[in-house]
Amino acid sequence: MRKGYLAIVLHAHLPFVRHPEHSFALEERWLYEAITECYIPLIWAFEALVNDGVRFRLTLSLSPPLLSMLTDEFLRQRYLHHLHKLLELTDKETWRTAGTPFFPLAQMYQARFRRVRDTFNAYGGNLIAAFKKFQEAGCLEIITTAATHGYLPLLFVNPQAVAAQIAVAVKLYRRHFGHNPPGFWLPECAYTPGIDAYLKKHGIRYFFVDTHGLLFGSHRPRFGVFAPVFCPTGVAAFGRDVESSKQVWSAKEGYPGDFDYREYYRDIGYDLDLEYIRDYIHPDGIRINTGLKYYRITGKTEHKEPYVPEWAREKAATHAGNFMFNREHQIRYLSRFMDRPPLIVAPYDAELFGHWWFEGPQWLEFLVRKITYDQEIIELVTPSDYLRRHPCNQVVTPCPSSWGNKGYHEVWLCGANDWIYRHLHWGADRMVELANRFPESSGMLRRALNQAARELLLAQSSDWPFIMATGTMVEYAVRRFQTHMANFIGIYRQITENRVEDGWIEELESHNNIFPEIDYRVFTKD
Incomplete structure (x- = not known):
């Protein structure tokens, strides 16, 4: 048996x-x-591992909004159009860059985007089917998160808002995967005592918190974050390991900042002549990222050198080996003080891999291969694997926390976004009122009640206050929040005044069509 685990x-x-x-x-x-x-x-990386007979265990959280968008036929068709334009652009680029150092890179992108198209079509445009295939093969453990990624501690003023976020998410997961999710990603890793009771109602066995959420729990966990704890409800909490996170997350200290990796912030959408690139950016001439980036990070300088994929691939392999080496030393050290194999939990935003860190999927594939064949200390596991092997764990109540800046709720409750919460709390109270007032309904009334629930859930998304706090795309976030709240208020008034406008409800159903099987009674007060 290996000395420790990596999740x-x-x-x-x-x-x-x-x-x-x-x-x-x-x-x-x-x-x-x-x-x-x-x-x-990421699918390419998983396919390569499976095809080579490499056994691995990883955990993947797919949020309900993402599941909804990946199965939306309208968005699928728009994505294919987007891909068609990308391929058209790469064809132009192979002509423009001929005879320059960038020609091999233009060819690389041309081949890459063709492969993307082929993979998308091979799964019939249904990427969820791809991830489900890996789950059924025993490689992935797929879990869920809150319905619209609502920031649960700040919604807990009305507990039914939290209950609804969880219940709707579980129902959608069950629709796609045929069973309840084994685990739950708390949006932003944000926890406050009591949330786990709602997870327990749906048979969810575990969730994740940030490091201090466990370390400052009551009572203090004997093994820190290197073993899960059980909340008094019996739901397990897994804590994030700081060291493994920093090595991958940090642009300054982590791998993604290496000078040989692709530079995210140099894109031909900004670099090339406007007339040449006009058909591939915003129709109003607003420059945007196209995805074609020809430079490596090079250094802390404005001067950037051409990207060399072979160098980057070699660095990804080296960094995978370094990550494994560091985890081996961690486990060797920790196993001296623990009565069980230590567990290192390394959670990341999936979009880091490939989008922000272009070589991230390569790094992950290298890491899995190295852990499988090049060492005898670490075993890749999922949280469920660990709990099956080690069912006895300390009982601790984690403390309120998040993985946001400074570790608590400041990012999602600050001067830039605090104004939204009085509206969200009012909306939750009104939705609970409607659900209890109409325990049974049918026809257009039922459709209006369901749409009211959708609009409120969409307004509760943690993305809007996050964007407001960070100062990027603020106008869009404010507009989205105000639009969903205005829609909710309008539906509420029409229902309570017995004057539901069929045409408007149908328009909202078509536009904001998330959760087609929603039942507004998830807001019914217990």
């Missing part, structure tokens, strides 16, 4: 963005870029 957890999430009213929606590109640069390259 790598990838959290894949994007806010629900769907704008059929616009022929070109800038924010929809978040999804298209993630599919092209992250989700499909």
